[in-house]
Amino acid sequence: MLSPIPPSASFSAPATGAPDxxxxxxxxxxxxxxxxxxxxxxxxxxxxxxxxxxxxxxxxxxxxxxxxxxxxxxxxxxxxxxxxxxxxxxxxxxxxxxxxxxxxxxxxxxxxxxxxxxxxxxxxxxxxxxxxxxxxxxxxxxxxxxxxxxxxxxxxxxxxxxxxxxxxxxxxxxxxxxxxxxxxxxxxxxxxxxxxxxxxxxxxxxxxxxxxxxxxxxxxxxxxxxxxxxxxxYPLKVKKAPKPERAAIAFLAMREDGAVLLRTRPKKGLLAHMTEVPATPWSAAEGSIPEAPEAFAPLPAQWRALPGMVRHVFTHFALEFTVWRAELPQSTIAPQDMRFVLPRDFDSEALPSLMRKVLAHGRAGAQLTDAPRRG
CATH class of the missing domain: 1.10.340.30 (Hypothetical protein; domain 2)
Structure with missing residues (x-):
């Protein structure tokens, strides 16, 4: 097999003929x-x-x-x-x-x-x-x-x-x-x-x-x-502007049996119809999150912030999730329009890769921070 010509190579002979x-x-x-x-x-x-x-x-x-x-x-x-x-x-x-x-x-x-x-x-x-x-x-x-x-x-x-x-x-x-x-x-x-x-x-x-x-x-x-x-x-491309940053808090509510609280996103918009972990709005302000984010929590609980971030890049912006986690009794009932789902049933949910990252981050975060409790 012939070796590829290095990209830096130069040629003295001009292009010959028309492509056929x-x-x-x-x-x-x-x-x-x-x-x-x-x-x-x-x-x-x-x-x-x-x-x-x-x-x-x-x-x-x-x-x-x-x-x-x-x-x-x-x-x-x-x-x-x-x-x-x-x-x-x-x-x-x-x-x-x-x-x-x-x-x-x-x-x-x-x-x-x-x-x-x-x-x-x-x-x-x-x-x-x-x-x-x-x-x-x-x-x-x-x-x-x-x-x-x-x-x-x-x-x-x-x-x-x-x-x-x-x-x-x-x-x-x-x-x-x-x-x-x-x-x-x-x-x-x-x-x-x-x-x-x-x-x-x-x-x-x-x-x-x-x-x-x-x-x-x-x-x-x-x-x-x-x-x-x-x-x-080639091809020549117009240099793209940096993607804007957004931020949000995901609320990972976990029952004693391992089930996680999930909901379905609206029928229109980004990730329409997909399954998500309840979260605050995705703020377009540079790295900021809404004031009093606990108001967006799906239910009252002892919420604690996990260390680290979950970052995901969409076509037009980048998103960073902070994950707050709460551990709940097995008897906890899901709020309206939400549901508790066991890990074995995750594959039957329309979970985008972003939410799979959030779940992996939250479920692996056994070592919780000393952040103040909310709820």
Missing amino acids: SADLLAWYDIHRRTLPWRAPPGHRADPYHVFLSEIMLQQTTVKAVIPYFGAFLHRWPSVAHLAAAPLENVLSAWAGLGYYARARNLHKCAQAVVERHGGLFPADEASLLALPGIGPYTAAAISAIAFDLPSSPVDGNIERVITRLHAVEEALPKAKPTIRTLAAALTSHARPGDHAQAMMDLGATICTPKSPACALCPFAPPCQARAAGTMQR
């Missing part, structure tokens, strides 16, 4: 990844499998998605089964995968496919875009991969390939229309589904963010960034 999809497809026929949602060579992919995997893969790694994909297919083997499932069950099965709006949109889209299209995904991008939760990338991916139509999905991996191949000097996100135009011009009309997956594989395995393996790339000769030795320059 045939070179990419020849490489893909040998090096294609084997993935559970990908059809074998010569077979058409199941649209439901493509839809499910593409929604799961948004902002999530292949390694993380594989077990969730298998579990979803086992539980809901068709889009009709998924559409008929209660949303709470879908959210529970999604718990831990993050970006939970995707799960709600997944469920809405499945219901729309059943109601509007008799349980069969439409093939064209326009009809796919009309479905809830499906954007331009996902519509193009389903159209190309599941129906072999000449659509050109562009994800982060493909953006990187295209910007390096053409040395696109415009920064993202402004460069997106230019990148889509260049990607569409490159798309194979003979094998558009394979072309789309080949571009994804190329970005994931060869044209990687760091140390791209240019010597192994089917687009090495025409690649302008490779010729100039500036691969890591």
Whole structure:
């Protein structure tokens, strides 16, 4: 196997020729990844499998998605089964995968496919875009991969390939229309589904963010960034502003039998429908919490602050939880709209990763601080 060319290497020879999809497809026929949602060579992919995997893969790694994909297919083997499932069950099965709006949109889209299209995904991008939760990338991916139509999905991996191949000097996100135009011009009309997956594989395995393996790339000769030795320059991105900070107090009420008090979040907003530990509002003031936070406690108790913090980063802000814990008699009854849940039943709850962190922190905090008691 040839060694990758170091990112710092320089080249005296200019890029030669124009990129040709045939070179990419020849490489893909040998090096294609084997993935559970990908059809074998010569077979058409199941649209439901493509839809499910593409929604799961948004902002999530292949390694993380594989077990969730298998579990979803086992539980809901068709889009009709998924559409008929209660949303709470879908959210529970999604718990831990993050970006939970995707799960709600997944469920809405499945219901729309059943109601509007008799349980069969439409093939064209326009009809796919009309479905809830499906954007331009996902519509193009389903159209190309599941129906072999000449659509050109562009994800982060493909953006990187295209910007390096053409040395696109415009920064993202402004460069997106230019990148889509260049990607569409490159798309194979003979094998558009394979072309789309080949571009994804190329970005994931060869044209990687760091140390791209240019010597192994089917687009090495025409690649302008490779010729100039500036691969890591692309894609150009506008520098993001620091994320704002928020803070809150989580109230971990634990009964003698180990059950923990939980509640369901509102039907709209961040983490909608998900299960949470009762907490104060998530303050947008820099690291502050509401005055008299004990007023937000779910019930009167001897609350003590645990040492340390639970930190979680969302797309648009970072959140820090301080955890207050109270130990309660087994006879304690849950307040209205709340419930005590035993640890063995946590998996049946739609617990996002943030709340799993809070539970782990609180249940492990046997050594309580000497903070003043409240309640």
